[in-house]
Amino acid sequence: MTADTDATDAGAAATDVTEPGATPTATDTTVTPATSAHPGPDAAAPAARSGRRRRVGGGLAVVPLLAFVALAFGIPALAMLDGAFTVKDPVTGASSYGVANVTASVQGAYLTALIGSVKLSAFSAAIGVVCGLLLAQAVVTSRSRVLREAVLTASGVLANFGGVPLAFAFVATLGNSGFLTRRLDLTDKGWSLYSFSGLTLAYLYFLIPLMVLTITPALEGLRTQWREAARNNGATNAQYWRHVALPVLAPSLLGGFVLLFGSAFAAYATAAAMVGSSIPLVTLQIADALAGNVLVGQENVALALSLDMVLVAGLVMAVYLPLQRRSARWLA
Template sequence: MTAVVTEADPGLVAAASVKRRPRTGGWLAVLPLLAFVTIAFGLPALAMLNGAFTVKDPATGATSYTTANMTASVQGAYLTALLGSVELSAVSALLAAVLGLPLAQAVVTSRFPALREAVLTASGVLANFGGVPLAFAFVATLGNAGVLTRQFGLTDKGWDLYSFWGLAIVYLYFLIPLMVLTITPALDGLRVQWREAARNNGATGLQYWLHVALPVLAPSLLGGLVLLFGSAFAAYATAAAMVGSSIPLVTLQIADAISGNVLVGQENVALALSLDMVLIAGLVMAVYLPLRRRSARWLA
């Protein structure tokens, strides 16, 4: 039996050598990013985790590990503030999603590219406009002595900017643009053929949205809700400048605990509250990620 020797294809040899070549260059390029993430996020997270389970004895100064801080963070005023933040964030995120989706759809279906670019650019600016300037703008406009409040007599009609619903409306100012930016790429992924196929089978526009578009967009919508919830949940400066401590919010409780406005030596309770916020955000993300992977297969 004789062996048959054939000349190897140079292209196959080159491809095989490329596959065997170690990809060390890619890892080296990522090292600066990994170092930044470790320093900027990893170290503070470890410090928060350590402090949340640490108690210092005021007499001896000795520290010990315990769950007392975590227990205190879910009791009394701290629990009320935590639930208040969850409620405010959920309501604001839901309203922003409901209002932002049709606005994003109008932008996607617009025949004027200039209008689309203008709306998306404005959304990018407004989504990052918050804090004290936003609070001042609403106080000057809709506060007790605001321009529109006096012009239309809103106080006599029961309007109160410094309430739960007043703060929710203020949050919508930056949450709706954020929703537009988040959901627009998903709306772009809806294929024209799907709408045409639904129309050819006798489906109305409402039926197309209920049975085709919304099921495909559901994971992306949920992802937008998660992002909006997180943005509202972590907001501090706007609420602090507008309502102070009149509305219980966990971010305001953390600030009070750190500064000692309520009780001295509650810094570690503030770290426990921060850990509670991280755990809530992690639970929300755990629901979102599996659905996000499912949506990516349809919109790819």
């Protein structure tokens, strides 16, 4: 009986040994529980908590910026709206809400000043866009790194040079007794710095450098493959700019125009120091209304004029934003 048992055990052991290269049978394979490729709930919970902490941390980091925006822009905007629609009775001094100030801001001399500011800003911005584009294109295509850095550095400085120092520089150079005015006899040729064209020239001094800084990154985003493809298809340089480059740059150019328009539209110190009230501008009218130089008690009309400026800027931005999304696909 012992021999039979030993033989049986030996046979079982022999069946457990698989020869090299032999295919194991169903009895030889060991079934191992399958492991899921997706982590279970216990493994996913820490990742979810980490994601929530990152989102909360990012939200807290934005709180100082939102607080600054609320203090620097929100409170003044609310004060401007409140004052623009607050009407005071000249007899009793009682205040009430109405649209008398807003109505007055779009009539008479105020309307003339608003239109004058729009014309001056649009004209100077259009010239600044064209001249800035040409100068930026020359800088981008230049092989001289020194020239590129010098132009961009100078543009950064000149774009922030304005106000009374700029007005004094132009008066000393192109005023009635300015250096170039006397040397070139510009007065006899009909030149006057204290005019619409003279103020436009002064504005271009800081608008063109600002456009160079704005459009240079967009020009660098134009791919050389586009020019080469246009050239291989027989397109001239003018056709390339008309059908390829300018359509892609159009939103960036319009964005530059909006930026230049806003800078010229809000400029005050240069015009006040150079031309005074000889040219009707809305910023000068706001200053006169706040100071009571023309009429006393027109402070709320000045706030209504400020509201008009905000509306004009908003209309210009409404045209720019849709085109900016269109160009993002090409310059990304």
